[in-house]
Amino acid sequence: MGEAQGRSALSRPAAAVAAAATRAARHPIEVIVTVFVLATLAYFYIVHAITHSLLFSSLSDVASLSLSSRRASGGTSAGTVLAAAGLPVFARPAGASWRPLQELEGDAAATDAFLGHARYLEWVVVSDGPMGSEDARELRREAILPALAHHLQNASHGRCGSSIVHMHDFTNDTDAEAFGCLSQDLDSYDGATVQRFVQRAQLDHALQKTLEAATEAHHSDSARVAAELARWRDGALWVQPLTPATRRAQDAQLSLRWAVSFLRRVVHRLWVCIQAADSIDFTVLLGAYLLMHGSFVHLYVSMRRFPSGFWLGTCVLLSSTFAFLFALVTANVLRVPVDPILLTEALPFLVITVGFEKPFLLTRAFFAREQPHEVVADAPQDATTPEQRFVQALTQRVQEEQTLGRLAPPAPPVRDVAGAALQATCSGIVRGYAIEISILAAGALSGISGLREFCQLATLILVFDAALLFSFFLAVLCIAAEVSRLRPRAADDVQVDEAPEEAPAEPKHIRSQPWYRRVMGPIEHPLARLKLLLLLTIVSLHAANLLSTLTLHTTLVRHHTSRAPTLYDQALASSSVYDVSLSNAALVQFLEAYAATQPADADLSVVVTFPTVLVLVDGTAHAERGSLIEAAVNASGARGRPAQAGDFMARLGLPLRPRTVSALESFMQAWSAVASDPVIGKWLSVALVISLFLNTFLLKGIATRNPAVIEGNAVRVTAQAAARLMGAHIVDWQKKPAETPKAPAVRVAPPAPAVPPPAPSEPPRAYDEVMRIYGDGEGVLSLNDEEVILLAQKGVIAPYALEKKLQDYERAVFVRRALLSRASTTKTLETSLLPYKSYQYEAVFGACCENVVGYMPIPVGIAGPLRVDGQMMPLPMATTEGTLVASTSRGCKALNNAGGVTTVLTQDAMTRGPVIDFPSIVSAAKAKRWLDSSAGAQEIKAAFDSTSRFARLASLHSVLAGRTLYVRFATSTGDAMGMNMISKGVEAALSMMREKHFPDMQLLSLSGNYCTDKKPAAINWIEGRGKSVVAEALIPGDVVRTVLKCTVADMVRLNTKKNLVGSAMAGSVGGFNAHASNILTAMYLATGQDPAQNVESSNCITLMEAVNDGRDLLVSVSMPSIEVGTVGGGTVLPPQRAMLDVLGVRGANQETPGANAQRLARIIAAAVMAGELSLMGALAAGHLIQAHMKHNRSAPATPGTATPIAGQAPQFLPSMTPLIATPVGQAASPVDTPK
Structure with missing residues (x-):
């Protein structure tokens, strides 16, 4: 059976x-x-x-995959596998510093337990070595290398989120930019993460974008710089990746010399394997x-x-x-x-x-x-009729x-x-x-x-x-x-021994067989x-663990023992920037950044791969090359640029530009390109040989066959051909319209200057000759930097006018740095670490700053995200104060666990308070009564509103001091912060007032400190200025205990004694809070607001109440004067604009003017609440000093667990309470929000 x-x-x-x-x-x-x-x-x-390394995993990938399988199989320990693979593992025990894993005490089981939650770190190093002239090297390292690393990091789509680290090796003059990619754990590690965005097409795309940006940034530099960039754009510069699988391009050539070398290497490796193997x-x-x-x-x-x-x-x-x-x-x-x-x-x-x-x-x-098979004829029958006898005779014949x-x-x-x-x-x-x-x-x-x-x-x-x-x-x-x-x-045909046609009968007793x-x-x-x-x-x-031939550990050991040094090994040995040790600054920074996201009492371990090396190669540079550049050139081919995607398309005959030849010529060109491919050409050759072979035998067979058979075959073939022809009508042939060839784009080269400028490194020419060149109409474009500095020192060119004269913002900044540095006592500005390159100064010029000598980078952290009015919002904060972002994140965690923050906007009115002088108090009083009247207010409003599409006068408030009148204009300004907008409207309204009604009035100043702007003032605290926001949250008691580490009663008592009574005892105005200015100023710097306005914007009162029988905490913050905008000012700068994009409030709201700025004010108020909660909790629990001693001494921060972000896309439509403001001409009636 x-x-x-x-x-x-x-x-x-x-x-x-x-x-x-x-x-x-x-x-x-x-x-x-x-x-x-x-x-x-x-x-x-x-x-x-x-x-592209998407199929064959690297040695590192196999080792990482073995760690997950090892835990299930109970085989070789993780430490043994990683040691066999040669992968460095760094560990940080709780309360200790990073060190190699092998330096930890303990057996293999302890090591495996330590690696239970290990992460996997891949890192990419973009390098530039000694190659070409000094000017070309400086241009690559300053304009190409950092931007290229930035483009490649962006191509990872968030997988490589570490900061880019710059490294320089003085020994062999190598510059590098490094960034890392950290996996969640070893089981989720994807070995192709880095390989996906260092493919040839991705590298070429990133380099093209980098060169385009560099060309735009240096468009008015010297002709030598322009020529260098043009040469690089034409293909002289490329990026060569070096990985463990990289080999010399010459090794791929099939020749007798290569075969001999290959056999010699095989024999050598076999001998080494025999000596090293078990x-x-x-x-x-x-x-x-x-x-x-x-x-x-x-x-x-x-x-x-x-x-x-x-x-x-x-x-x-x-x-x-x-x-x-x-x-x-x-x-x-x-x-x-x-x-x-x-x-x-x-x-x-x-x-x-x-x-x-x-x-x-x-x-x-x-x-x-x-x-x-022989056909056995039937036994002949006796022929009885003449017809039968005829058939029998014919058959026999x-x-x-x-x-x-x-x-x-x-x-x-x-x-x-x-x-x-x-x-x-x-x-x-x-x-x-x-x-x-x-x-x-x-x-x-x-x-x-x-x-x-x-x-x-x-x-x-x-x-x-x-x-x-x-x-x-x-x-x-x-x-x-x-x-x-x-x-x-032949007579002795091959006899094939085969079993007889009839299979033997199966035995009756099946169970008798084994x-x-x-x-x-x-x-x-x-x-x-x-x-x-x-x-x-x-x-x-x-x-049974009795054999380990195919296990990973044995394979890795044999590989490391027998393999010969590769080009990748040569590159790693060329510079210290590729060291996989704790002496590498980039690697240490990656590890510290990871530790900053983990609890301080956790045991951490990271498996680090060997770096993916990307080398900038100038194929036409004839200067001396180091070992790194030689390895990259050998990997790329015969001293030339590697094949591009476009080159491959061209080889296949696919149109990269409009076709201008006939269809037949295009087809022949495409066929030639296909046939010239090495692999396709070999297949075509094999197919041709097989076709000739078969056709030869077929023709020979046809020539020797019987005519009757030939005739039968011809009939059958003819019938098949006729059938095919009869079925040909089924094919629906459609003529495609011919494509109209487009004329190729004509590229016009910029005109070269009449007198080519000397190299920047050369000394300046004589002052008379420089003045002649400058005055003859050739201008500063024909002068080098030193000569421009000479003219500025002589007073010919004003330092503030360098941008207009040079028509190159970055060059103007460079010249100004040198000019101011040489005129100062310290003479350090020219060579200082203040960066100035690769910045969009066109957004700064005429808008944000004058006499620019660089820009000041400030670290930006993200706190939260925080749920504000039902939407999860990250909180960008630019600060140099340690623990601030971490503390705010802890407050966000508490608020998110409580359901988030609810905010209301009670007022939106920017103010300006001009000072007006009159001849006597009588005339001043008449002017005040006129302004307070309905007719006067209407005329002022009409004149004011006529100056802008967005500025709308909301209220007027005037006071007298002797014969001086102070008028406070309150105005809605849309999505702009509005100081310039309201100043323009105030000037127009007061001009109308003087011309029509009070010709003896004298406008002393548009700002009489009655606004009040950038100064502490009770009027801002009482009346409000800008956006007035109130935020509230109800926090359960268990969240207060688990997250803030204190009780509700402690929080309420501390808030009363500190924020309310303490501030009152100090005579504070608007300072009834713990540190609202900290969070507000950090977000102001990150989003391009005026940092000086933190004085009045930080007005805040924090209130805490114990509700629900003292179990829960009700907290609120009231901020009556948040002065923010999403258009104009610092919001035009790219980094600040990017942070506004993160918040979803960049620019003007097209549907409801002013909604973006109001939304930003709400987010800031909610962030202030998070910061207030965290600091008050730390003070109540006594953790403040410990946190600052820990986090303000260059140690990594330890934020709380990130709150998951909701899957829905944020929609920043305003949902606010009606705007409350005193209207013009109607007492005690609200003014509608401008539409």
Whole structure:
């Protein structure tokens, strides 16, 4: 019963396979062509994957993958695997500093426990070495290198979020920019994270963007700089990646010299492996390689008995190679890790696993049934009539006369031969594949690193090998049979020994056979038993930990022992910036940045890869090159630029520009490009040889065949051709309109100056000659920097007018730095660390600053995110005070756990208070009464509103001091902060007032400090200025205890005694808070607000109440004078504009003017509440001093757990309470919000 069930289970799959294979045998040419096309596509896919490191994992990837499998399998320890891979691991025990993992005390189990939550750090180093002239090197390092690193980091889409670190090696004059990519944990590590954005296309795109930006920034520099940038844009400069897989381009050339070198290296590596390998591992590998080569020899020896035996053996190997290619593609799609080192050592096991006995069995059965069969004629009957006697005589003559009959018995059709062979062998072949796949599946599920990946790949190879055996190889057998029939057969034809046609009857007693016979069936090939035995032995020994040949640890050790130094090793040894140690400043900064995001009492560990090195290479520079540049040039090819994506498209004939040639010429050019490709050219050559070979035999066979057969074939071929022609009408041919070629864009070169300027390093020319050049109309464009400085020192060019004269903002800044530095006592500004390059000064000039000598970078941190009115908002803060961002983040956590912050806007009115003098108090009083009247207020409002589309006068408030009148204009200003807008309106309104009503009034100043701007004043605290916001949150008591580490009663008591009573005792005005100015000023700097206005904007009162029977905390902050805007001022600068983008409030709101600025004020008030809560909690719990001693002494901050951000996209539509303000001319009635 057991055997019957097993065979019935296999009969259905075998029947399905036989039916599909029979269909393939009917169209052998189409099947072969299809398989070749698919194999070509798979080859290009694999080459592309290998080129971009998306298929073969690096040594680091394999080590990381082993750590996750190790925990499940209980195999080699993590520390042992990482040590074998050569990967550095750095650990930071709780309360200690970073150190290498091997320096920690403890056994392997302790090390594995320490690595339980390890992270994986990949890092990229963009380098520039000593190459080219000093000017070119300085231009690359200042204008190209940092911007290129920034573009590449942006291409990671947030995966590489660390800060970019600049490094300089004085020993060999190497500059580098480094950034890191930190995974969440080892299980989530993706080895292709960095490789995806350092592909050739991505590198070229980033370099192109960098060069375009550099050209725009240096468009008015000297002609030498412009020429250098133009040369680089034309292809002289490229980025060459160096990875462990990088090799010399010359090594890829197929030549006799390369072959000799390759064989020498193979022998050397084999000898080193023999010396370093364990005896058992060496014995297993040597036996596997001997069996693999024995399989090759046995294949060709077995195929000799068949027609075209050599070519059939070659096709078997070709079919197995195609199965290997398809398996690699499928493994890449299914994300099955394939390590090249492990693959080279598992190759013999793969060959033995696939084997060649199945193609041999199918070939033997095919050619046994391909032999012509004699047709046994029926016994002649007695002829009784003349007609019967005529037929009998004619039949006898046809059989005897060879000129009228066939020379041999008729051969069966090839498709029938294939069907018969499949009926005889398909069941056994499918059963063999099923048994082998089941054994490999057990190894794939074993969890043993190395063996698992090998079994997974071998399973895929077996699946594709089976598919190709019943399609591709069967089609080859059909073609071989057709060709063999055309050959003249010799007398001693090959006799193929095959089992008799009629299978012997099965025994009646099934149980009398052994159990393995009942499961496996008959095994006819001797290598099949050996292969199954070897597979079972390898899987069993690895599962029992008695053999480690294919385990990851053993493979990595052998690789490190035997491999020769590569170009990547040469690059790493060229400079200290690539050291993977704690002496590397970039690596230390990456580790400290990671530690800053983790709790201080946590044990941390990071597995660090060897860096991905990107080298700027100037292919036309003839200066002396260092080892780093030589390695990059050797990797890129014959001292030239590597092939670009556009070059490849051009080689394929795809149009990169409008076509201007005829369709035929375009097709021929495209065909020439395709045929010139090395791989496609080889396939075409092989296809041409095969076509000539087949056509030769076909023509020869046609020439020697019987005319009757030729006639029959001609009729059949003619009928088929007629059928094809009759079905040709089905094709719907449509003419496509011809594309109109576009004229290529004409690029006009900028005119060169009449007198080329000397190099900047040369001394300035004589003052008279400089004045002549400057006065003759040639201008400063023909002068170098030193000569411009000379003219400025002589007073010819004013220092404040350098931007207008030079028409180059960055050059003007450079000249001004030198000019001011040389005129000062310290003379340090010119060479100071204040940066000035790569900044958009065009946004600064005439808007933000004058006499610019650089820019001041301030660290920007993100607190939160914080839920404000139902929307999660990150809080950008520019500050140099440690613990501020961390403290605010802790407050955000508490508020988020409480449901977020609710805000209301009670007023939006910027103020300006001019001072007006009158001849007497009588005239001053008349003017005050007129302003307070409805008619006067309406006239003032009309004059004021006429000056702007957004400024709308909301209220007036006037007071007298003797004969001096102070008027406070309150105005809505849209999304602008509004000081300039309101000043313009005040001036127009007072001019109308003087001309029409009070000609004796005198306007002393548009600002009489009654506004009050940038000064503490009670009127701002009482009446408000700008945006008046109140924020509130209800925090549960358990959140206060768990997050703020104190109680509700402690918070309420401390707030009363400190913020209320304490500030009152100090006589404070608007300072009833803990540190509102801290958070507000940091957000002002980050978002481009006026930092001086933090004086009145920081007016805040923080109130805390115990509610719900004292269990929960109700906290609110009231800020009556937040002065912010989202247009104008510092918001035009790119960094500040980017932070406004983060908040979603950049620019003017198109639907509701003023909504963006109001939203920004709400966010700031909510952030102030977060900061207030955290500081008050720290003070109540007594943690303030400890936090500052810990975080303000260059130690990493420890923020709380990040609050998850909601999935919905933020929509910043204003939802505020009605704007409350005193209207003009109507007492005690609210003014509508401007639409």
